[in-house]
Amino acid sequence: MTTTTLAVLVPLLPFLGAVAGLLLGRTAPGFVRPLAVLPTLAAAALAVVVAVRQGGGKAIEAATELTPTGSVPIDLALYIDGFAALVAVLVGVVATCVQIYSTGYLREDPRYPSYAALVSLFTSAMLLVVYSGDLMVLLVGWEIMGICSYFLVGHYWETPEARAASLKAFLVTKLGDVPFLIGLFALATDAGTFRITGVLGAVASGGIDHPTLIALLLLAGVAGKSAQFPLHTWLPDAMAGPTPVSALIHAATMVAAGIYFTARLLPVFAESAAAMTVLAVMAAITMVGSALAALAQDDIKRVLAYSTIGQLGYMAGALAVGDRGSAVFHLLSHAAFKALLFLAAGTVIHAAGTNSLTAMSRMSGLAKRIPDAYWTMTVALLALAAIPPFAGFFSKEAVLVAAEHTALGDRTVAPAGAGWTVLVAGLLTALLTAAYALRLWLRTFHGRGAEAPDHGRQPLAMTSVLWVLAIPSLGFGLTVTYLDDWFDGNALTPTLTTAVLGTGLAAAGAVITYAVWRTLAARTPVGAAAPHVAHPDAEAGLVEAEALRLPHPAEDPADPGRALLGPLHGPAADGFHLDAVYRAAFVRPVLAAASLVRFLDREVVDTYVQAAGNSAKGLGWLVRRAQTGNVQTYLSALLAGSVVLAIVAVALANAAAGA
Amino acid sequence: MHLAYPAVLAALLFAVGVYGVLARRNAILVLMSVELMLNAVNLNLVAFDVWLRDTLHAGQALTLFTIAIAAAEIGIGLAIVLMVHRNRGTADIDRLRDTAERPDSQDSPDDASADETPTGEKAEATA
Numbered sequence: 001m002t003t004t005t006l007a008v009l010v011p012l013l014p015f016l017g018a019v020a021g022l023l024l025g026r027t028a029p030g031f032v033r034p035l036a037v038l039p040t041l042a043a044a045a046l047a048v049v050v051a052v053r054q055g056g057g058k059a060i061e062a063a064t065e066l067t068p069t070g071s072v073p074i075d076l077a078l079y080i081d082g083f084a085a086l087v088a089v090l091v092g093v094v095a096t097c098v099q100i101y102s103t104g105y106l107r108e109d110p111r112y113p114s115y116a117a118l119v120s121l122f123t124s125a126m127l128l129v130v131y132s133g134d135l136m137v138l139l140v141g142w143e144i145m146g147i148c149s150y151f152l153v154g155h156y157w158e159t160p161e162a163r164a165a166s167l168k169a170f171l172v173t174k175l176g177d178v179p180f181l182i183g184l185f186a187l188a189t190d191a192g193t194f195r196i197t198g199v200l201g202a203v204a205s206g207g208i209d210h211p212t213l214i215a216l217l218l219l220a221g222v223a224g225k226s227a228q229f230p231l232h233t234w235l236p237d238a239m240a241g242p243t244p245v246s247a248l249i250h251a252a253t254m255v256a257a258g259i260y261f262t263a264r265l266l267p268v269f270a271e272s273a274a275a276m277t278v279l280a281v282m283a284a285i286t287m288v289g290s291a292l293a294a295l296a297q298d299d300i301k302r303v304l305a306y307s308t309i310g311q312l313g314y315m316a317g318a319l320a321v322g323d324r325g326s327a328v329f330h331l332l333s334h335a336a337f338k339a340l341l342f343l344a345a346g347t348v349i350h351a352a353g354t355n356s357l358t359a360m361s362r363m364s365g366l367a368k369r370i371p372d373a374y375w376t377m378t379v380a381l382l383a384l385a386a387i388p389p390f391a392g393f394f395s396k397e398a399v400l401v402a403a404e405h406t407a408l409g410d411r412t413v414a415p416a417g418a419g420w421t422v423l424v425a426g427l428l429t430a431l432l433t434a435a436y437a438l439r440l441w442l443r444t445f446h447g448r449g450a451e452a453p454d455h456g457r458q459p460l461a462m463t464s465v466l467w468v469l470a471i472p473s474l475g476f477g478l479t480v481t482y483l484d485d486w487f488d489g490n491a492l493t494p495t496l497t498t499a500v501l502g503t504g505l506a507a508a509g510a511v512i513t514y515a516v517w518r519t520l521a522a523r524t525p526v527g528a529a530a531p532h533v534a535h536p537d538a539e540a541g542l543v544e545a546e547a548l549r550l551p552h553p554a555e556d557p558a559d560p561g562r563a564l565l566g567p568l569h570g571p572a573a574d575g576f577h578l579d580a581v582y583r584a585a586f587v588r589p590v591l592a593a594a595s596l597v598r599f600l601d602r603e604v605v606d607t608y609v610q611a612a613g614n615s616a617k618g619l620g621w622l623v624r625r626a627q628t629g630n631v632q633t634y635l636s637a638l639l640a641g642s643v644v645l646a647i648v649a650v651a652l653a654n655a656a657a658g659a
Numbered sequence: 660m661h662l663a664y665p666a667v668l669a670a671l672l673f674a675v676g677v678y679g680v681l682a683r684r685n686a687i688l689v690l691m692s693v694e695l696m697l698n699a700v701n702l703n704l705v706a707f708d709v710w711l712r713d714t715l716h717a718g719q720a721l722t723l724f725t726i727a728i729a730a731a732e733i734g735i736g737l738a739i740v741l742m743v744h745r746n747r748g749t750a751d752i753d754r755l756r757d758t759a760e761r762p763d764s765q766d767s768p769d770d771a772s773a774d775e776t777p778t779g780e781k782a783e784a785t786a
Contacts, residue, residue, distance in 0.1 A: 625760065626760075627758070628760075629756030630756055632682070632689075632752060635681055
């Protein structure tokens, strides 16, 4: 088969799997698991083949026009360069891992068939976004992801948190998608085509008339999808979904789509220095703010969610300094270790019977209960904290090197101010990242108190996937020298200055956190055991759904994050009250407007409608009074009427004759 | 014989029939009044047939026709009255008012129709 055929099959297979899964879910439950895993696995294998054939060389292009649209043509187009090939491999691999993990995690869930089908659809939409060479086709995948995330985040829709979170995720991302759509139209109007190659050609020849406006509109959509400040608030709440869904959303799909889209159209953004500066500031605020918030969270998954936002900030920062190679490099390595972190966190929540770090810090020996999760999570956290030689070190260094070069004027794609912003924020975030990674690790696996409950071994489907993902988390960074050719050709290797600075700051953050943790641990007594789920022996998905509803323990004095943040702890734990600000700024006015509309509808418009209805009803009531049920009355009326008519007819006839 | 005699007699008969249909309360008497009205018409038909010296005697033919139909009609009518009487124990027209509009049906038509269903079924059965 040609490479083009294989590439078409990559998004198509999970889509067919999703359709078949939805159709057969009830009638043939035995086929659900194979239908969930096999198409995704095949898509991943095909993506690998496509990547090998593409080989980082010339981009593979193919297009077919289904129907003429009249104005700007819309093509079914493929455009596979090194970025697309590698990101597709990543999406396929992570989605396969998530599907396999879900077979163990949601084994007894009654809604597993629809869940698995939606995950397949999600994967297929992301692969469509990755391979598409036409912006409209890309938008289709983009929006399918939005609706899939709504369904998957709301998987436990019995709980109000999950319902609220799914609505919030949908609305917030849609808030970004509206300007995004307008931006796409504006871009296509200027460029005269929706094809990415055409758009890039128009940019190269200076055919874009309003680069700043278009770039800012597109950035809104990117910020919504990739959870950048100020549209990031949906991501921490999306933790109400099952853990594998979080892994999928945070690692391979959805949030990666925004970064990937910006990387694809980076020349458009680079046309406007203002847009690059806005992106840099957005990335810097996102990085530092999310790292501070991550340090204050108590829910293990929310820590990871804020860390995702921070790492996406790094990628956005790399894009802001015009280096898409390092951005996508960080995207790939982050996807590997973040998927691993979430899947391991799912195992931890199952084993501990709670999602609260405070509750976990009050039980000992959790590491012994789940050694697979312990070791793989350690690897992933080291990668997150960018400790050499783990994957995160190389990719984060690539970002910092690009920022440094821009700041010092060696690269001129973006303004130097953007470079400085990203560099300083990135270094500060490196310190904070190491701190919250170590805090997470210490509080999860090194608690003091009662023995952790024993639920036996975790299913093989869950643990094996962790080790599979641990390999790229550990070794992906070592491929850095080969990756240059796949991307733009910029060197991605770390330089001495940023490596020493970044690693030094990370080490400093880790040492400070450890020292604070030791001091606090020595000073505070062991707290009472925190509440757990009622049915700790149930399967993992049920335990997690139950843990969602647990009350979080009150402030824990032994929390190093609390001591480190000081007065910032309160606001940081609450996401810097951004939700409250949005509530006051947007939700309240909208609700007030809605109640006004309700009043106008009920009291004003409805009055006319009611009056019209009531008058007809009243007339009917009057006429119905005549309905006595006595046949003789009717006949009398009939007779009287006939007589009157006859008299009138005769009188008229006489009058006519007389005249 | 002058036409006035049968014409006046027919008019009187018809008037009596109309009075009976509109005013009598017993269903059988109402049916009898209907017969009176029919016969008044028959009388007119025969009288005018003779007075007009119709060669085809269309009036007499029509009279025979009416008599046959009236016989069938009274048969069915009496059968219906008999069934009503067996079901209700009465053939009083004033008390057969199932199709009347209830005064309370303005506010709650559902209740009114629910109340009416049993009697409505009975009326159907009798018909």
